[in-house]
Structure formats: C-alpha cells, structure tokens
Amino acid sequence: MSVNKRRLSLFGLLGSVVFFMAVMGGGNAAAANPGEELVSEPNQVGSQNSDKSDDNSKEEAVATLAGGCFWCTEAVYERMRGVNDVVSGYIGGHVKNPTYQQVCGKKTGHAEAVEIYYDPSKTTYEELLEVFFKTHDPTTLNRQGADAGPQYRSAVFFHDDKQKVLAEKYIKKLNADGDGPIVTTMEVASKFYPAEEYHQDYFARNPNAGYCRAVVRNKVRKFNREFGDKIKKKGE
Numbered sequence: 001m002s003v004n005k006r007r008l009s010l011f012g013l014l015g016s017v018v019f020f021m022a023v024m025g026g027g028n029a030a031a032a033n034p035g036e037e038l039v040s041e042p043n044q045v046g047s048q049n050s051d052k053s054d055d056n057s058k059e060e061a062v063a064t065l066a067g068g069c070f071w072c073t074e075a076v077y078e079r080m081r082g083v084n085d086v087v088s089g090y091i092g093g094h095v096k097n098p099t100y101q102q103v104c105g106k107k108t109g110h111a112e113a114v115e116i117y118y119d120p121s122k123t124t125y126e127e128l129l130e131v132f133f134k135t136h137d138p139t140t141l142n143r144q145g146a147d148a149g150p151q152y153r154s155a156v157f158f159h160d161d162k163q164k165v166l167a168e169k170y171i172k173k174l175n176a177d178g179d180g181p182i183v184t185t186m187e188v189a190s191k192f193y194p195a196e197e198y199h200q201d202y203f204a205r206n207p208n209a210g211y212c213r214a215v216v217r218n219k220v221r222k223f224n225r226e227f228g229d230k231i232k233k234k235g236e
Helices: 010-024 070-077 100-104 125-134 161-176 210-226
Strands: 061-067 083-091 111-118 154-158 185-188
Touching (some): 061 070, 061 125, 070 083, 070 111, 125 161, 125 210, 161 185
Parallel strands (some): 154 185
Antiparallel strands (some): 083 111
C-alpha cells in the first residue's frame, strides 16, 4: 500500500466520527485550551504509517509496545523527538488479519500496540522505554483505567535479544525502586497487523472526540510535563 493511501478519505473521516459518537454517546466537544499544543504538527497527521512493518529500512530502528488503547500510545510517541512514524495495530494473537471488533471480543489473543519507527542517532530504545513506563500504568493486569481486557495488556514485544535485555533491566529497576510490581509481559515480536485506517493518527485527527478529551489528552499532557526536552520541534 502506498504512503498516500494512508491519508483518510472524507468517507473514512466521517466513518470514524460516527463510530466514536456511537461509542461515547455523542455530544459536542469542547475546544482545547488556547495555546496548549497537544496535537502533533500537520505533517505528523499525514504520517507514513503504511505497511512499514514489512519495510527493512536500515536507517530506522523499530520498537513495538503495548500500553492500553493504541490511540493514547500513538499520540504520545508521535510528538517525541527522534520518532519518524508510529503505526497502531494488533500483535501477539493467534488469528490472522484480525479486525478491531474481533480484538475487542477478547478471543484473538492480540494486544492493541504501536510500532515505533525511530532514528537511533536521535533517540534510544532506553528512552522509548522510559516514556512508555511513565505514560501508562504497568502495574494493572489487562487494564488501563476503564479499559479492561487482554487487548489492553502492558507488554514489550522485543525484536531481538538486546531489546529483551534492556526491557528486563528497566523493569527490574522499577521493581527495585518500589514502582512495582510491574506486570508488563515480555513477548517476542510476532506478526504485526496495522489497524484499520480510522485508527491511524486518531488523536491528531479527532482531538475533540469524547475519549480523546477524557483520556488521550491527559496522556499527552503527562508526556509534555515529564519529557519537555523530548518534544519535537517544529519542522522535525
């Protein structure tokens, strides 16, 4: 699939709005506070989140993390310096080409996750882990806030032994520091299935949707507070 096909059509955008109003019960959304930059730059909205899981580019490294609803995780990493692209999708299950409805049914074994394509010369895997564990709750089993089920589990899907060692070391430190017990699972990065089009860049496209105002926005605010030095500058 070419990159430009990842941009939402008008139909897709309307479909996502109708879908979310059905879930959240509709209602008019209040605008964000003036001057508060929570949504990624426009060039981030048209991110290259096509089938990059099949791209063997040597200029990027990839990390795959699951920390609850992928709308939240994606929104956080899209604004992080050194991150080139973020793709929302499903991983860790036993059903091929799962749909969102199937994953929500809690029987496919998949987690909602993001694949993060980053420049190792600008950020590191350890920094990605630091942001990951700060912007979700790794102590609640199969739950993030009101979102419950195995699809919302906290998990690190490692692509090689180095990532596995670094993640295990980080979890061990958190437990030693009294921030645990950490229930984040360590899983081999299996086949990653990009989620449906309306899920991609969801917060950037729907910042005033009910879930975005109630949940995603707070995740982004926390990233801004905790990692101000890691926020992308305009043009990056």
